Amino acid sequence: MAGGLSRRLGGGDKCLLRVAEKSLLDRAISRLAPQVGPMALNANDDPRRFAPCPLPVLADCLPDRPGPLAGILTGLIWAKNQGFEWCLTVPGDTPLFPLDLAERLQQAVDRGAPAAIAASNGHPHPVFGLWPVTWIMEIEKAVAEKRLGVWNLAHSLGAAEVDWPCAPFDPFLNVNTPADVESLEEILRRR
Numbered sequence: 001m002a003g004g005l006s007r008r009l010g011g012g013d014k015c016l017l018r019v020a021e022k023s024l025l026d027r028a029i030s031r032l033a034p035q036v037g038p039m040a041l042n043a044n045d046d047p048r049r050f051a052p053c054p055l056p057v058l059a060d061c062l063p064d065r066p067g068p069l070a071g072i073l074t075g076l077i078w079a080k081n082q083g084f085e086w087c088l089t090v091p092g093d094t095p096l097f098p099l100d101l102a103e104r105l106q107q108a109v110d111r112g113a114p115a116a117i118a119a120s121n122g123h124p125h126p127v128f129g130l131w132p133v134t135w136i137m138e139i140e141k142a143v144a145e146k147r148l149g150v151w152n153l154a155h156s157l158g159a160a161e162v163d164w165p166c167a168p169f170d171p172f173l174n175v176n177t178p179a180d181v182e183s184l185e186e187i188l189r190r191r
Contacts (some may be wrong), residue, residue, distance in 0.1 A: 001071040001129060002043040002050075002092040013049060014175065015092030020188045024175060025053060027095035038089055040078050042071040059119035067148050068127050073139045080133040091127045093175045096187065104162050105130035113160035115153070121166045126150040128172065129159065 002015040002025065014024040023042075032039060040056045044065060047057035058078055059068040072089050079087035086109075088102050098104070101118065108116035109130060118128035127150060135157065142153050164171055169187045173180065 001068060001075070001089055002041060003110065011133065013043070015043075016049070017093075017175065017181070019095075019175075019181060019184050024095045025050075025092045028090060028092050028097070029053075029055070031095070031097055031099060032090055032101075035099070037084075040075065041092070042074050062143060066143055066187065068150050069139060069143055069148050069153065072127070072129065072131060073136065075145065076131055076133050076136050076139065080136065085133055087131050087133065089127060089129050094125075094128075094172055095175070095184070096169065096171050096173055097128060098164055098171045100130060101148060102130070104164075105177075108160040108162050111160075114157060115154060115159040116162055117159050118172060119161040119163045120170050122163065122170050124151050124154075124161055125172045125174075126154050126159075129154060131151050 002013060016023050016030070027138060029039070040058050041050060042054055042058050042060065043050060044059050047059070050057050058074050061074045061077055062070040073091050075087045088105065090097060090101070097118070105116040105118065114132045115132055115135065117124055117126040119125060139153065142148070147153065173184060173187070175181055175184055
C-alpha cells in the first residue's frame, strides 16, 4: 500500500524514496515476494509514476482518500477477483518487516482467528494484516459509517495480534520523517 501523502517528508511518493541505493518500495517487494503469490500495489493518482514497478497498480476503490482502510478494501476486492480467499497487506514505507510475516499471521488464522495483524513490543501495526475476502462487506459498512480506524475494525471483528520482538531493531520501523530515514540508514549499515 502506497497511499500516504508523505507530508512529514515534504510530499511525494514516500515508497519511492531511495535509502542505501534502493527504494522503500523495492525493499518491501523483495521482502514480500517470497512470502506470497501474486501481488499488486495500491496507490492513487497517476499510476505511470510506478512504471518501473513490476506490479499492477490499483487505485483506491473509494473516493476522497479515506485512508488505509480503503487500501485494504481495494486489496480484498482485487484478491477476490483473482480467486483468492485471503489478502496480506503491507505498507510500502516499512521496508524491514519480518520475512516470516505471512507464515506467522497464517498460523494465527489456522488456530482459529478470523484475521491477523502484526504487532511489535505490544504495539499493533494493523496495516500489516492477513484479511479474509469475506470481510469486504464489513469494511464497506465501516467506511460508509466513517469508522476508518484499521485497528478498531480489526479488533472489533476479532483479529488476532501476532507480536514480533524489537531487537535488534523494530521490524515495523515506519519511515515518516527525516529521523526515520536516518534510523533506517543506520540499521542497514549494521546489517
